[in-house]
Amino acid sequence: MMDTLAPHAARMQATSLRALFDGDPDRFARFSFRMDDLLVDCSKEKIDAAALDALLAMARDAGIEAAREAMVSGAKWNLTEDRAVLHMALRGGAEAPEGDDVAGTLDRFLAFAEDVRAGRYGAASGPFTDIVNIGIGGSDLGPAMVARALEPDRDGPCLHFVSNVDSAHLTDTLKALDPARTLVIVASKTFTTMETMMNARTARDWLRAAVGEEAGRHMAAVSTNIDGAAEFGIEASRVFGFWDWVGGRYSVWSAIGLPVAIGIGAEDFRAFLAGAEAMDRHFRETPPERNLPVILALIGIWRRNAMGWPTVALIPYDQRLERFPAYVQQLDMESNGKRTARGGGAVGTATGPVIWGEPGTNAQHSFFQLLHQGTDVVPVDFIAAATSRDGASDHHTALLANCLAQGQALAFGRSEEEVRARMAGADPAEIDRLAPHRTFPGDRPSTTILHRRLDPFALGRLIALFEHKVFVQGVIWDIDSFDQWGVELGKELATALLPVLNGEAGPDPDASTAGLIAAIGEYDP
Numbered sequence: 001m002m003d004t005l006a007p008h009a010a011r012m013q014a015t016s017l018r019a020l021f022d023g024d025p026d027r028f029a030r031f032s033f034r035m036d037d038l039l040v041d042c043s044k045e046k047i048d049a050a051a052l053d054a055l056l057a058m059a060r061d062a063g064i065e066a067a068r069e070a071m072v073s074g075a076k077w078n079l080t081e082d083r084a085v086l087h088m089a090l091r092g093g094a095e096a097p098e099g100d101d102v103a104g105t106l107d108r109f110l111a112f113a114e115d116v117r118a119g120r121y122g123a124a125s126g127p128f129t130d131i132v133n134i135g136i137g138g139s140d141l142g143p144a145m146v147a148r149a150l151e152p153d154r155d156g157p158c159l160h161f162v163s164n165v166d167s168a169h170l171t172d173t174l175k176a177l178d179p180a181r182t183l184v185i186v187a188s189k190t191f192t193t194m195e196t197m198m199n200a201r202t203a204r205d206w207l208r209a210a211v212g213e214e215a216g217r218h219m220a221a222v223s224t225n226i227d228g229a230a231e232f233g234i235e236a237s238r239v240f241g242f243w244d245w246v247g248g249r250y251s252v253w254s255a256i257g258l259p260v261a262i263g264i265g266a267e268d269f270r271a272f273l274a275g276a277e278a279m280d281r282h283f284r285e286t287p288p289e290r291n292l293p294v295i296l297a298l299i300g301i302w303r304r305n306a307m308g309w310p311t312v313a314l315i316p317y318d319q320r321l322e323r324f325p326a327y328v329q330q331l332d333m334e335s336n337g338k339r340t341a342r343g344g345g346a347v348g349t350a351t352g353p354v355i356w357g358e359p360g361t362n363a364q365h366s367f368f369q370l371l372h373q374g375t376d377v378v379p380v381d382f383i384a385a386a387t388s389r390d391g392a393s394d395h396h397t398a399l400l401a402n403c404l405a406q407g408q409a410l411a412f413g414r415s416e417e418e419v420r421a422r423m424a425g426a427d428p429a430e431i432d433r434l435a436p437h438r439t440f441p442g443d444r445p446s447t448t449i450l451h452r453r454l455d456p457f458a459l460g461r462l463i464a465l466f467e468h469k470v471f472v473q474g475v476i477w478d479i480d481s482f483d484q485w486g487v488e489l490g491k492e493l494a495t496a497l498l499p500v501l502n503g504e505a506g507p508d509p510d511a512s513t514a515g516l517i518a519a520i521g522e523y524d525p
Contacts, residue, residue: 001058001476002305002349008051009306016443017046017411033295035282037386037452038461040292042299044411045379045445046307055298056288059476064294067475068284078247078482079342085482086243087250087467091273091460093280100243105255109240110269112220113261116183117156124214128157128183132173133259134199135187136163137487138248139222141330143187145323146252146260146272149459152320152389154263157183161259162203165195170202179210179218186221187256189242191228194495204233222255247482249331250467268456275460283468293468299447300473303379304353313371314357316383317403318454324383325357328466335470335481342478351477361402372409372440380446382407383462387453403448413442 021027021043031043031052071077072094077085088094089102096102112121119127133143140163147159160177162170174182184207186200207215220238221229229239240255252260253273261269279293288294303309314325336352357363360382371378384403388396416439423431423438449465451458474481500506500517509517 001061004054004058005051005302005306008048008054009302012046012048012051012307015046017044017445018442020046020048021411033290033292035279035286035292035461038292038458038465039448039450040295041448041450042295044407045299045302045447046443047299047302051302051306052298055302056294058301059288059294059298059472062476062478064288064472064475068471071471072284074245077480079480080483080485083482084245085247085250086245087247087253088277088280090242090246090253091276091280091464093277093284093464097243097245100245105240105242109255109258110261110266112238112240113156113258113269114266116262117265123181123183123218124211125180127181128218129181130158130160130177131183131185131259131262132160132162132177132203133185133187134162134170134196134203135222135256136193136195137330138251139187139189139193139196139256141323141327142249142252143257143260145321145327146257146459146463147263148323149318149320149454150260150264150268150272150456153265153268153456156263156265159259159263162199163195165198167202170199174203174206179207182207182218183262184219185259186219186223186229186232186234187258188222189224189248191221191223191225191232194491200232220258222258247484249334252463264456272456272460275457275462276464277460278457279461279464279468283464293465294472296447296465296469297472297476300353300469301476303445304351305349307377308350309353309377309379310350311354311356311376311378313363313367313378313380314355314383315360315363315380315406316357317360317399318383318385319359320454321383322359325355327463329355331466332470334484334487336474336477336479337486338477338479338481340479342480347477347479349477351479352473360406361399364402364406368406371444372413377444379444380407380410382446382448384448384450385453385458386450389453389455407446407448409440409442410444410446411442413440413444415439415442 024030028041028043030049032039032041071085072088074084074086074097076082086094086096089096115121116128122128140161144161160173162173184203186196188196204215204219207218211218216233216235219234221234222240223229224241226236226239230236240258242251242254246254253276257269283291283293314328316324332355333352338351339347341347371380382403384400416435419435419438420431471481496507497509
């Protein structure tokens with residue numbers, strides 16, 4: 001299938017973005033796509049109309065529309081775990097299986113969130129002032145990212161997130177908090193995740209030391225294991241579940257979003273869901289040639305498979321989206337970092353790229369040097385809001401100027417001839433010495449995602465955009481985007497090594513690991 005892209009890639013490699021823009025005054029209009037205030041500008045990608053048509057034909061041949069409807073209808077799209085994939089049902093974008101009370105569960109955890117916010121459910125000493133969410137992976141990164149992004153909307157308790165089993169994470173989080181006014185949420189579907197439960201037990205000890213038998217009142221859980229939570233000391237009335245058709249990295253829409261709901265309130269949480277549902281409708285109803293998730297997915301296929309670029313830098317020009325690159329990193333790399341096709345054979349092409357990034361403008365002063373003048377081409381996805389929520393228009397104008405300038409510099413660079421012209425009047429020998437260092441090759445692709453402003457609706461829509469993009473790419477690559485067996489091996493080996501590190505009997509490790517265990521034992525506590 002990818003062979004159809006080869007002649008188009010060869011044609012694009014032989015031209016430049018400068019030439020593409022010089023030859024098409026309407027290039028921006030031709031390669032930018034809209035959904036209401038959301039704009040996706042792909043005009044700075046090394047692609048032309050014929051290449052995009054070939055990508056759209058490839059997508060149709062891969063059956064993306066049939067695959068989308070199969071997933072939405074509840075087919076066991078997660079093949080290796082024999083599960084449906086229905087996270088869209090959490091926000092009204094699909095129908096939940098009969099008997100799974102999505103609306104009732106949403107109402108229940110949002111009612112609890114409102115009770116905490118209003119102080120109707122609080123500590124003996126008063127309303128809870130702080131919420132500590134303990135989870136890992138999707139049970140942490142989703143709500144942590146959303147809480148940071150929507151900080152202007154938070155009018156409830158302060159939100160804190162602990163994920164790492166490194167005691168420093170929990171210790172540093174708890175040391176500034178009053179246990180008598182803190183609610184701890186334990187987020188683990190099975191209530192057995194090693195890192196989460198170790199942190200939860202330590203947090204429970206911290207609460208017990210301060211409030212004694214009242215510690216249970218200071219805890220809630222997001223889990224399907226009600227018995228396990230009860231044994232831990234959390235009453236069923238404060239346990240909120242979800243379903244096996246919700247993958248961890250797609251679970252922020254579920255009760256996993258409870259800390260976010262406590263922070264921003266039920267109304268704004270529903271707006272967050274509504275934004276995602278709006279993108280679901282767009283994804284299901286819009287033809288592929290104008291479908292934002294499909295277009296983004298095809299640009300990614302073009303970068304990865306036609307042009308051979310293995311990484312993508314995701315740069316939000318929005319400080320409150322500082323965790324968004326990490327969120328998309330998990331969403332994309334855990335979903336599409338696969339080497340086995342759905343039928344069990346080896347994939348026939350490269351799959352998921354390496355996703356990485358940091359917010360602009362900070363990123364400009366670190367790794368952008370490599371993006372502009374390094375030996376590898378790294379495509380960039382920029383995200384920016386046209387307006388600020390903070391009223392600091394001069395700051396926001398400067399932010400947008402930097403964002404647009406980076407895309408411009410990556411695309412068009414600065415030729416040696418232009419450098420020499422700018423240095424006119426300087427010593428000729430000095431010009432000869434410095435001109436190569438000041439030359440920018442340009443011809444480096446980027447896509448810019450622009451929207452009006454970052455609010456709950458817009459954030460929900462943005463997350464769903466990337467979810468559906470990842471799905472489309474998985475269909476084209478013919479892989480299961482919804483399992484994560486690559487996560488399991490390390491967990492299994494860590495469980496086996498734990499007793500060995502404690503000086504107990506266990507399996508004999510390899511020579512290198514055995515040497516490291518011995519070296520660890522040589523250090524004083």
